[in-house]
Amino acid sequence: MKITIVGTGYVGLVTGACFSEVGHDVLCVDNNEQKIQMLRNNRMPIYEPGLEDVVARNVAAGRLHFSTSLIEGTDFAEVIFIAVGTPPGTTGEADLSYVEQVVREVAEHMDSYRLLVEKSTVPVNTAEQIKRTVLRYSRKDVAFDVASNPEFLREGTAIEDALKPDRVVVGVESERAAQLLKAIYEPIITRGGGVFVEMSIASAELTKHASNSFLAMKISYINAVSRICELAGADVEQVAHGMGLDRRIGRQFLKAGVGYGGSCFPKDVDAFVHLADHLGYDFDLLKDVRLINEAQRDHVMQKIRQELWVIQDKTIAILGLAFKPCTDDVREAASLYFVPRLREAGARLKLWDPVATDNFKKLFPELSYFTSIEECVREADLALILTEWSQVAELGAGRFRELMRCPVVVDGRNIFDPNEMRANGFAYHSVGRA
Numbered sequence: 001m002k003i004t005i006v007g008t009g010y011v012g013l014v015t016g017a018c019f020s021e022v023g024h025d026v027l028c029v030d031n032n033e034q035k036i037q038m039l040r041n042n043r044m045p046i047y048e049p050g051l052e053d054v055v056a057r058n059v060a061a062g063r064l065h066f067s068t069s070l071i072e073g074t075d076f077a078e079v080i081f082i083a084v085g086t087p088p089g090t091t092g093e094a095d096l097s098y099v100e101q102v103v104r105e106v107a108e109h110m111d112s113y114r115l116l117v118e119k120s121t122v123p124v125n126t127a128e129q130i131k132r133t134v135l136r137y138s139r140k141d142v143a144f145d146v147a148s149n150p151e152f153l154r155e156g157t158a159i160e161d162a163l164k165p166d167r168v169v170v171g172v173e174s175e176r177a178a179q180l181l182k183a184i185y186e187p188i189i190t191r192g193g194g195v196f197v198e199m200s201i202a203s204a205e206l207t208k209h210a211s212n213s214f215l216a217m218k219i220s221y222i223n224a225v226s227r228i229c230e231l232a233g234a235d236v237e238q239v240a241h242g243m244g245l246d247r248r249i250g251r252q253f254l255k256a257g258v259g260y261g262g263s264c265f266p267k268d269v270d271a272f273v274h275l276a277d278h279l280g281y282d283f284d285l286l287k288d289v290r291l292i293n294e295a296q297r298d299h300v301m302q303k304i305r306q307e308l309w310v311i312q313d314k315t316i317a318i319l320g321l322a323f324k325p326c327t328d329d330v331r332e333a334a335s336l337y338f339v340p341r342l343r344e345a346g347a348r349l350k351l352w353d354p355v356a357t358d359n360f361k362k363l364f365p366e367l368s369y370f371t372s373i374e375e376c377v378r379e380a381d382l383a384l385i386l387t388e389w390s391q392v393a394e395l396g397a398g399r400f401r402e403l404m405r406c407p408v409v410v411d412g413r414n415i416f417d418p419n420e421m422r423a424n425g426f427a428y429h430s431v432g433r434a
């Protein structure tokens, strides 16, 4: 089938590349010429494991194309996925101006039936606004449908998530739209498994909000438990293991640490609180999820202060700048909380990350970056672990001990075994392990 994807960010590019991988003919449109040029030269604008191969293979097979023209995109296919950004506005609500712009332009140029699919995370009832906009701006009396098809891709494993989904949720209100989306996903479900679920558009839109906020809530829950563990002399890793073996709870997203970051959870939790408020429900539970996440960072900062006494002139090695491993994304990463605060307190910072350094450098060009983790921790007074990159654990406690000026580690991701660290003479502070 022919498919147009508008927006070549994480969601649009991965979705488009994976649709072409299962045999569809895909045109990815973006108004950023530089990005389209890069993609045409098989250079990826983002770091996502496996993406480059999928793109190269399908461009070579003639199934994946790129364009800066939305008019071309509108002509190309009956089904148009909208995957443009929905950044947070000033009060936490999603800014939908990019979505509106795309819808308007498509409406002005479509001359036969089109199915517009919301792929970006948008507030519930956005489909209604899209419908109104199409009716207002379409020049001809052209039939159309709007559908919602939220994405559940995780950065770092997005290709696998797209090709082997747990579920594909589609919100539709016509049989025609349902059949088109079923045909698009049929090869993915056949190869990769997963359940294709049809529901109302509002329910599909809400499924996305409810899923992301639930996962954020799980993380804040275990982080709150981690604080109690510290006070009670228990170990949060053991508690999470004991909890997670109950299949109703599950082991995933019970990893205590320095809190969640990324382009999705912080923004989506805020948007859901805002949306609920707008609809007339005070979502106190989610407000607390947000507060617990913020408090977790303050708490780790407190551990650093307590351990160092005076931060001024101490050399601190920061291990991990990305918001999680296997991505170069630093949006809402813990590093963005700690770096300015430690600098302000007068620390000398040494920074290491295997892939996110370039993105971080754009924000803090004047800092010292290291490509070797060993060079980063050499002569440091304290090492602060913010991302659970495998290289950190692989370095091993003994090597840390040899390289550092003082054997002090604040581990925001509970990578090391506290007993082993103590046996190696470390002052070791982790999260939720008394």
Ligand code: UGA
Pocket (backbone or CB within 6 Å): 121, 151, 152, 153, 154, 155, 156, 212, 215, 219, 252, 253, 254, 255, 256, 257, 258, 259, 260, 261, 262, 263, 264, 265, 268, 323, 324
């Ligand atoms: C998240 C969701 O997992 C995806 O399903 C969703 O499609 C995506 O947002 C989105 O809305 O686009 P992502 O932001 O890539 O995906 O990252 P996650 O793997 O969910 O991790 C988010 C944050 O939570 C990271 O900072 C991670 O370190 C933290 N986390 C995760 C924990 O602190 N503890 C855990 O147990 C799990």
